Amino acid sequence: MIQLENVTKVFSGKKGSIQALDDVSLHVKKGEIFGVIGYSGAGKSTLIRCANLLERPTTGTVKVNGVDLTALSPGKLREARQKIGMIFQGFNLLKTATVYDNVAIPLKLSGLNKQEVKERVEKYLEIVGLEQKHQAYPGELSGGQKQRVAIARALAHEPEVLLCDEATSALDPDTTEAILELLLKINRDLGITILLITHEMNVIQRICDRVAVMEQGQVIEQGTVMELFTTPQKATTKKFIGSVFSHNIPESTLTHLQGNGRIALLSFFGISSGEPALALVSKHFNVFPNILSGSIIQMKQEPYGQLLVHLRGDKEEVEKAIEFLIEKGVQVEGEDHYAVNIQRVS
Known part of the structure; x- marks a missing residue:
């Protein structure tokens, strides 16, 4: 479903170049939850932003459901992104818009009519458990509720893929568990493929099927979650398991x-x-x-x-x-x- 082949990303600045990704290749299967874990500076945030071309790779290709995003025109890329949802650590909600409007506005901008927008907003707010919060504002919500709104907004476009950028790192343990349960439900009931990045091993062990470990812009180890727990090869992997x-x-x-x-x-x-x-x-x-x-x-x-x-x-x-x-x-x-x-x- 998601294929990153030999992806390299170099950022150029006044003080020189920084190589954030170094020849990274990942294959995420349709319907699975694939986790990428690494410490700060490992390159995982750059990697997930390359998965929908918010960051364009310096070299390499990115394919989603067989479509090479790196070869698309700007117009075709915007169209392809409709099938790639993304949720962020900071929620990115409009503070002056209600819960309903935070989900509805992107749908209106994409050209859906009023009835279609209404049906989708109601459907996905119910899925995330916020059907009673339509008229609430972000400032009236808990962190977990804000993330649920962000998830509903991402799902409202009915994507094939959901990208999660440290979606639980700003949440307390109980709320994190609730959001992880929600992601499992979305994956199971809607069949959406999920690619997530995290620095928390408990997220990986709780919901992921497979995992890649990153260090200094490279994938140093990958496999099923059980394989990495039972036969870790790299010191960084062993350190993450040691945190559990x-x-x-x-x-x-x-x-x-x-x-x-x-x-x-x-x-x-x-x-x-x-x-x-x-x-x-x-x-x-x-x-x-x-x-x-x-x-x-x-x-x-x-x-x-x-x-x-x-x-x-x-x-x-x-x-x-x-x-x-x-x-x-x-x-x-x-x-x-x-x-x-x-x-x-x-």
Whole structure:
């Protein structure tokens, strides 16, 4: 649905040139939610603005539903953008217009008649849960309600693609969860493909199907969300995952335990997250598990959890216990994998 091929973006200024994107390629499938995550300055905002040519790439091509936007005339590009909705971190609402008019005005400017405008505004305000706020002004709304208006405005053009530029970063955790639920509903019920950028890993794990990690203008790693959680390759990816699973273990505890058995990170996902595999270890083997830390999160399709455990016992029995856990669908990693997630506290 969205194809960015070898996209480079260079900004020129008085102090020289800045390369914001460096040969970036992304393929977003029809009907999926694709996330791009990176720290400030990674290039993700430039990337999403290139997806609808608010920023024109210096080199490379951008295709949406098979149409090469970079090859279109200005008139044809404006027409193509009607099928590409966009929501922003700052909402971008008209302060002196009602909720109804904030959604209606762009529709009127696009040439729809009064009845069509009315039908669409009412339809999409109902979808975002603001059917009772038609005559309210932005100043009377909460942050979450303002974002819902912005989403309704983007949906009113009935786009095939929705671009989300840090759509939840200005919101509190409860409101963020509500907006993420709304995006899931839009994706599921309306079949709209969503490309979003964020610096928050909880957004990625909660609603995305696939994800790309950006650093210094490049995509350094991409795959399904589950792949990146279970087998991260890059330090930046591991750092983001560590923001979800942070194991605060005293240095003295780690030093003491490492000489008496093995410390391992157990990852549970899907069906295995509900299996009492760890509880069965001490029943079948001369090994005594001690849970140091852990948690379970809900991903888009299934739960995923991590437990940092100390398996106390002799080497042979511990290895048998680990083989048993793997057979039960538990992923087991040593310290080289989880070291970036451990906060060694004194």
